Amino acid sequence: MPSKTVRGKGAIRYEVVGMLLRAVVTPDQVGTLQLLPLPQLREALGATNARDLVIAVAIDQEHRHVILYRGTLEPLMVPYSWFTEHQTGARPTFTDATIRDYGQTVRLGKYEASVDAILYDWDAEYRQRANAREVMLDTSFGGSIRRLRLSRGIRRDAIPGVTEKAVARIERNEVQRPHRGTLRALAKAFGVAEEALGTY
Amino acid sequence: MPINFWIGTHLAAQGWKVKIRDRERLEPPHVSVMYRTATWRFNLRTAMFMDREPAPARVPVELRNLLSDLLPQFRAAWDRMYPDNPVGETHAE
Numbered sequence: 001m002p003s004k005t006v007r008g009k010g011a012i013r014y015e016v017v018g019m020l021l022r023a024v025v026t027p028d029q030v031g032t033l034q035l036l037p038l039p040q041l042r043e044a045l046g047a048t049n050a051r052d053l054v055i056a057v058a059i060d061q062e063h064r065h066v067i068l069y070r071g072t073l074e075p076l077m078v079p080y081s082w083f084t085e086h087q088t089g090a091r092p093t094f095t096d097a098t099i100r101d102y103g104q105t106v107r108l109g110k111y112e113a114s115v116d117a118i119l120y121d122w123d124a125e126y127r128q129r130a131n132a133r134e135v136m137l138d139t140s141f142g143g144s145i146r147r148l149r150l151s152r153g154i155r156r157d158a159i160p161g162v163t164e165k166a167v168a169r170i171e172r173n174e175v176q177r178p179h180r181g182t183l184r185a186l187a188k189a190f191g192v193a194e195e196a197l198g199t200y
Numbered sequence: 201m202p203i204n205f206w207i208g209t210h211l212a213a214q215g216w217k218v219k220i221r222d223r224e225r226l227e228p229p230h231v232s233v234m235y236r237t238a239t240w241r242f243n244l245r246t247a248m249f250m251d252r253e254p255a256p257a258r259v260p261v262e263l264r265n266l267l268s269d270l271l272p273q274f275r276a277a278w279d280r281m282y283p284d285n286p287v288g289e290t291h292a293e
Contacts, residue, residue: 043236044237082223086222086223086281087281087282087283087284088222088280090201090222101217101234102234103237104232104234104237104239105221110201111201111222112201112219113221113222114221114223114224114225116224116232116241117223117224117225133251133252133253134250134252135248135249146227147227150226150285151226151227153226153285
């Protein structure tokens with residue numbers, strides 16, 4: 001914990017937050033717990049969007065999860081597999097996890113992930129709010145399918161059980177009610193629940 | 201590695217950052233304009249801010265002008281980072 005550089009009342013507040021978080025992580029994870037630096041932590045905790053910021057990170061090596069603590073101290077577990085290796089060669093280093101940018105970036109070695117992207121994928125309530133904020137968002141079912149497909153890096157012709165043409169028609173909202181089997185195949189390909197397909 | 205764009209010492213000293221990280225929401229392609237606990241997503245296809253909140257008016261005019269000027273650089277950087285979801289791909293593909 002980088003608290004050695006913090007003095008005075010700030011240090012006390014910092015330690016209190018650290019103690020609170022240490023109380024909710026397992027002994028194995030305590031050593032990996034990293035908080036935001038104090039000035040950023042103070043601002044993140046007091047921000048109106050505190051719930052959408054991450055103030056600490058810990059690593060669960062046994063279950064291969066990154067544990068993120070939001071500004072409301074709620075934990076969020078994200079599997080290692082979500083932090084995909086980047087096409088440029090950047091890959092996450094889970095033993096070197098820190099929080100940057102006032103709680104808006106998770107840094108794993110030299111690899112950075114946007115907290116917005118994490119919450120969008122792992123918190124349905126955040127996703128709903130984020131979509132409501134967006135200007136000119138295509139809120140149709142087809143728009144959601146297209147965003148999901150592109151966010152997963154999947155080509156239209158690479159979804160088992162659904163033809164490329166069918167995917168294109170669904171994305172253009174030319175299909176009023178896709179078959180149940182098609183929905184099941186899309187959900188499986190994107191790794192989401194069938195009922196959540198239209199929420200992205 | 202993330203890309204941090206050079207926005208000049210004045211804006212950087214105030215705490216502004218413009219970056220593309222290794223894991224972003226991919227659609228639509230964008231850069232993140234960051235200031236302390238706030239982020240504005242700037243759409244690289246439309247060259248417009250994507251979200252109603254926080255209000256784009258909070259971004260200094262100097263930086264808004266810079267975003268327009270640097271658009272080709274942003275687009276090239278995005279396409280290098282995310283070749284499977286390039287800026288040029290349109291909804292009507």
